[in-house]
Amino acid sequence: MRDVRVRFAPSPTGALHIGGVRTALYNYLLARQNNGTMILRIEDTDQTRFVPGAEDYILKSLEWVGIKIDEGVGVGGPHAPYRQSERKPLYMEHALRLIQEGNAYYAFDTEQELEAMRERLKAAGVDLPQYNSITRAQMRNSLTLSEAEVKALLQANTPYVIRLKVPRKEEVRLNDMIRGWVMVHSSQIDDKVLMKSDGMPTYHLANVVDDYLMKISHVIRGEEWLPSAPLHVLLYKYLGWEKEMPQFAHLPLLLKPTGDGKLSKRDADQMGFPIFPLDWVDPNTNEKASGFRESGYLPDALVNFLAFLGWNPGTTQELFSMDELIKEFTVERIGKAGAKFDIHKAKWFNQQYLRAKSDEALTEYLHASLAMEGITCPQEKALKIVSIMKERVTFPKDFWEQGKFLFLSPTAFDETVAAKKWNDEAVKVLTAYKEEVAKLAQFDAVIAKATLEQVTASLGVGTGKILQALRLSITGAGAGPDLMMIMEIIGKDEVVKRIGFALEQLKVKSSV
RNA sequence: GGUCCGUUCGUCUAGGGGUUAGGACACCAGAUUUUCAUUCUGGUAACACGGGUUCGAUUCCCGUACGGACUACCA
Numbered sequence: 280m281r282d283v284r285v286r287f288a289p290s291p292t293g294a295l296h297i298g299g300v301r302t303a304l305y306n307y308l309l310a311r312q313n314n315g316t317m318i319l320r321i322e323d324t325d326q327t328r329f330v331p332g333a334e335d336y337i338l339k340s341l342e343w344v345g346i347k348i349d350e351g352v353g354v355g356g357p358h359a360p361y362r363q364s365e366r367k368p369l370y371m372e373h374a375l376r377l378i379q380e381g382n383a384y385y386a387f388d389t390e391q392e393l394e395a396m397r398e399r400l401k402a403a404g405v406d407l408p409q410y411n412s413i414t415r416a417q418m419r420n421s422l423t424l425s426e427a428e429v430k431a432l433l434q435a436n437t438p439y440v441i442r443l444k445v446p447r448k449e450e451v452r453l454n455d456m457i458r459g460w461v462m463v464h465s466s467q468i469d470d471k472v473l474m475k476s477d478g479m480p481t482y483h484l485a486n487v488v489d490d491y492l493m494k495i496s497h498v499i500r501g502e503e504w505l506p507s508a509p510l511h512v513l514l515y516k517y518l519g520w521e522k523e524m525p526q527f528a529h530l531p532l533l534l535k536p537t538g539d540g541k542l543s544k545r546d547a548d549q550m551g552f553p554i555f556p557l558d559w560v561d562p563n564t565n566e567k568a569s570g571f572r573e574s575g576y577l578p579d580a581l582v583n584f585l586a587f588l589g590w591n592p593g594t595t596q597e598l599f600s601m602d603e604l605i606k607e608f609t610v611e612r613i614g615k616a617g618a619k620f621d622i623h624k625a626k627w628f629n630q631q632y633l634r635a636k637s638d639e640a641l642t643e644y645l646h647a648s649l650a651m652e653g654i655t656c657p658q659e660k661a662l663k664i665v666s667i668m669k670e671r672v673t674f675p676k677d678f679w680e681q682g683k684f685l686f687l688s689p690t691a692f693d694e695t696v697a698a699k700k701w702n703d704e705a706v707k708v709l710t711a712y713k714e715e716v717a718k719l720a721q722f723d724a725v726i727a728k729a730t731l732e733q734v735t736a737s738l739g740v741g742t743g744k745i746l747q748a749l750r751l752s753i754t755g756a757g758a759g760p761d762l763m764m765i766m767e768i769i770g771k772d773e774v775v776k777r778i779g780f781a782l783e784q785l786k787v788k789s790s791v
Numbered sequence: 792g793g794u795c796c797g798u799u800c801g802u803c804u805a806g807g808g809g810u811u812a813g814g815a816c817a818c819c820a821g822a823u824u825u826u827c828a829u830u831c832u833g834g835u836a837a838c839a840c841g842g843g844u845u846c847g848a849u850u851c852c853c854g855u856a857c858g859g860a861c862u863a864c865c866a
Contacts, residue, residue, distance in 0.1 A: 324866080407793055462795095464794085502861095503861070507861075593805070614803095617796095617860090624817085670830085681828095762826085
């Protein structure tokens with residue numbers, strides 16, 4: 280079997296879509312599994328769509344999710360350069376060879392002429408107005424013009440494109456690793472532009488030339504390329520590279536969560552979840568898009584989630600590290616149908632990965648959040664907080680967001696809980712409890728609980744009946760982690776202070 | 792419109808000529824938790840439709856419907 284060499288070949292036109300990340304991931308898994316090479320090629324042949332910073336964004340995104348590039352932009356390699364704009368002469372060379380061998384031709388038609396042709400065909404009731412084996416006979420190209428005319432036009436620097444001369448009747452077949460044999464009749468393919476008038480190649484030519492030159496063994500890309508894949512097969516044939524043609528695998532698309540259609544930035548904005556790996560601000564429009572990283576997703580969780588959108592191991596195991604994915608991944612087990620993007624599942628993966636971390640590691644997240652608030656916290660306390668919060672967090676920031684009350688006294692109290700649980704009995708118990716706690720020499724969760732039970736017993740009130748009121752006074756809310764541990768963490772003085780404050784605030788309210 | 796691709800619970804999917812059609816997420820209920828969450832147990836829920844082929848089809852074939860991609864001097 281030949282060396283596995285795969286490539287991820289995005290164009291730097293903006294932030295890297297999450298579907299692109301999945302494509303990169305599948306390529307990477309295949310490469311690693313076979314001791315192969317993962318190549319990053321930048322397809323920047325459309326100068327009008329170039330967006331500054333996009334290439335850097337791609338590099339950073341791949342790095343963040345843990346996809347390491349062996350060869351390509353950013354790292355170099357034996358087939359450098361890996362940016363197509365820097366490989367420009369290469370494509371013209373091959374296009375010229377295609378012309379010489381009669382498989383391509385110059386076309387001098389202006390945009391207006393092309394438009395007129397389409398109009399004419401439409402008026403004549405042609406389904407598919409295209410530049411093809413029939414229509415090219417009526418156009419201005421090196422097939423209809425004399426050799427001298429062509430030469431003259433070329434010498435006069437007339438703008439031209441180079442088109443592939445697609446045969447009129449030929450069955451083009453390709454064996455896709457995911458879909459099996461796909462057959463398309465050449466009459467359905469138009470004479471695709473290979474070289475644009477600005478001297479840059481189109482995707483079709485550049486892609487085939489580079490894949491060949493870089494000895495790519497497998498082309499794993501999105502399903503949107505399937506319709507043009509037969510064209511690429513034709514190119515391999517005309518260039519004489521049929522034997523070296525890579526194997527194709529066209530991945531099912533990532534669909535929007537509701538309804539149908541390709542997942543887009545719009546969906547993400549509307550439904551409030553990210554669709555890009557990292558935060559991104561478009562330099563042209565200043566539009567902001569949020570990233571998985573900044574939203575609190577862990578790279579391992581994202582990778583696991585993404586891997587399962589279109590692939591599964593055939594077992595019931597769902598949690599896979601990158602190494603495990605590398606071991607188990609097979610192209611054969613990639614599904615054919617598009618997968619809807621379900622952010623719930625992504626969150627679940629995140630939760631799993633977050634919980635699997637050690638308490639020590641989790642305190643780092645807490646410290647990071649606290650630092651942004653200008654709060655410092657001893658590690659001993661951080662460990663306690665993490666241990667009581669661990670089972671309730673989905674994102675690293677939750678330690679702070681759901682545990683603010685461990686640092687900040689409540690300024691307001693949940694009204695529905697207050698209405699339900701804040702009664703004379705509770706006031707009586709809390710007043711007494713506050714006094715008892717104030718007298719304590721030592722204070723921790725166990726003592727706090729014992730003291731509470733003592734107080735309730737002496738007043739003849741069930742502990743359960745006033746516990747919610749106590750929680751409300753301490754945290755301001757009706758739900759949260761173990762209350763006794765919360766009190767231990769904030770300490771005796773704070774407990775006394777908070778109960779006192781609640782007693783004042785809520786008394787005022789109830790008497791009004 | 793045309794070409795190509797696709798269609799198993801709400802979602803991701805396993806399976807495959809004879810199965811109680813399996814798992815996970817989500818959802819619902821019960822238990823535990825003095826609350827919420829966690830955890831545990833249980834539950835609702837799917838082979839798009841119509842024809843074949845076959846003793847038998849969700850599985851194979853053909854249609855239909857529906858969905859998607861593509862249909863640029865964009866990738």
